[in-house]
Amino acid sequence: MSPVPLTVVSAGVGYPRPTRLLADQITRSVCGSLTASGVRVEVEVLELCRLAADLAQCSTQGRASLDLREAIAAIAATDGLVVATPVVVTSPSDVFESFFDILEDGVLSGRPVLLAANSGSRWRPPGIGQVMRDRLTRSQAEPVPTVVVAGPEDWERSAHGCSRRLRERIDQAAAEFVAAVGPPRRSG
Template identity: 75%
Template sequence: MHPSAPSPVSLAVISAGIGYARPTRLLADQITESVCWSLTVGGARVEVEVLELCRLVTDFAHHSAMGHLSLDLREAIAAVAVADGLVVATPVVVASPSDVFESFFGVIEDGVLSGMPVLLAANSGSRWRPPELGRVIRGRFTCLHAEPVPTVVIAGPEDWEGPAHGCSNRLRERITQAADELVAAVSSPHTSG
């Protein structure tokens, strides 16, 4: 390898959808695409690992009952711990993230996410969204000493009513803004736990 070749930027993408998870995963994919485009335009190489938390439901149940982490759950936590930045998308009911979102970030030890840049996104099934929704989701990560970017991307049913593979202009603008903030954060030195 050429001595001046930079290390790739490692991005962990967490989709916390469960049941009818397509809109949440679609939101995560749209954001990831925007972040990767911005990074590669800046000359960076990007490595992406996508974690579908719905696949770990049984592991969360075993952890709750037995108190130990399965191999799959340990590997998921390790992927998050070594990332340069996180994209986290969760469905919300009223103002609460999904149960798998709560379960996953509940088993991550204090300090693992210290200083980690995080782009937060929520997919709401309702056109009405409580004004504190972004604050509630950000609060989960500030407790873990992570560093959420200022813009929280919140999508509703109206954002997916356009073209089959597209989203509304309003959502696209929010995604671009948040992606630019994450790119700036992962491009700056930060202290990780």
């Protein structure tokens, strides 16, 4: 049986990279669940900060670089997406918006998506999950019900590298995502 291809999109741009840490925690939970049920997983990680200049060029000149075309191809070939972005005031990052703006209609059609946001403050914008959900739904993706939102207090030292509250939220969203991805497609 072919492995299930999953793509992780990290829209973090700063250092240290708590958004990437959040994406990694979620990916471990998703992969652990899939592997436990006998499914092989192939993960590709897209760091949007590395594509920021390419996204700007594509937005202004309409030409996608080779790296950007490869990122879009990874999205088109995936069975599901884990998308993590930092919260900038009350919105996802600009690279998050720019990346999903350049995707052609139908590229995300029917793709399950697990959404995550990392807030740099203890205040979590109450509507950030809905903003992200609306953005991906317009692209015909199918976000799972639980949106994982983390703040600085969630990165306390613990056995799992994050707070119990965040771990529970990650595991809940991962279970929904694994159910949405469903059984792997058989080739042939």
